Amino acid sequence: MSNSKQRPSDAAAHAERTPNVDDDAPLDPAAMYALMQNQQRSIESQVNGFVPVITMAWGLTWLLGFGALWLIDGARPGFALAMPVAIGIFVACVAVTSALSAWLGIRSGRGLRGSTAAAFTGTAYGVTWGVGATALGVLGGALRSAGMTAEMANFYYPSAYVFFAGIMYMIAGAIWRTVPSLVAGIWLVAIAAAAPYFGYPNHYLFLALAGGLAFIALAVLSLVRLRRLRAAASGSARRG
Template identity: 50%
Template structure:
């Protein structure tokens, strides 16, 4: 009778143990995917802050303290290309071992392609405006502002797809920065975009790191137990 009751007790606990195992695996997958998010946000924050900041230094400082355009453009390009490459590498690594069906993969593919399509379309529209009389002074405001506005709207769209509230907050903030920036004129528009956008990414990166630490605590506790 004692052995039978112990056996029944083990069977009764089995569903709870299975549920705990499923939750532990879910946390592990979420932790794997989220592990790179803070690093990516910091990388983009640095790119925006110092990349756009470098472009501002072309005309934003006092005479004699300005940065040559070639140097500023090289710095900005290196930072943004580096952030893009890092995003691609870490994004691929975070998806290892995670199965995704066609329904899940399709929105991600379309979303990724929309970044490239939208950027090319904005540049093409800007070139068309230049060909029809838009002067260089206005172009210096148009291109960075509209590209940043597009990025903010893409974050909002991404938040809707993946139901990510932090991404929504970042997107709304970036849109607000982009809308306000042109009113400061050139070259201050670049400084507003650099500081506003860069600090937005860095702040969300800090919050993501805190969230990731909280996500890992129950998992680590479960493994110790």
């Protein structure tokens, strides 16, 4: 029997599966809105996909880096770190996390079709982490050369880096409209200003706990939000 003709039952079934729709007919407003919402969720999930990783990395950096600085002068009885070792741990943590932030920020904007502005924003934001962290180190060196004492440097470096991180998170919250990032940024700016009042070396412990735990909490909240966003986008795609 030739396969060139469909049986009546097959034709009817095919007609049921493919209703006659005019391709030029405008989409239903509700369907258009749902499509736009789904596309927006997809873009947000890609752009914000790096946030939990960065925040967790900075949380660990704060705990390890500032914790190491706190141990320089034997703040914990029976245990102390040599100054070069503690400073090396802090610098290494900041350098690695800054590089990771820059790399993930650049990646976040890639692959977004028709969204050159989003790609530029992600790249600029990621690069700013590295540029800013490096500039603070260079500025600190210049201040030391100009006469800033080692005692004052103990307060400048930690507060400067925490303040910078807070500003960056506030910017991220404004760009991507994420309230947790904005709140975290405000918190970091506040603890950067408050840390020197705890005196040396307790200001390191204060920053390690107040900053590190805040970052880790934000990472968890960001991950939960990201999963909900992706779940909503996936559900909308299946329904569509």
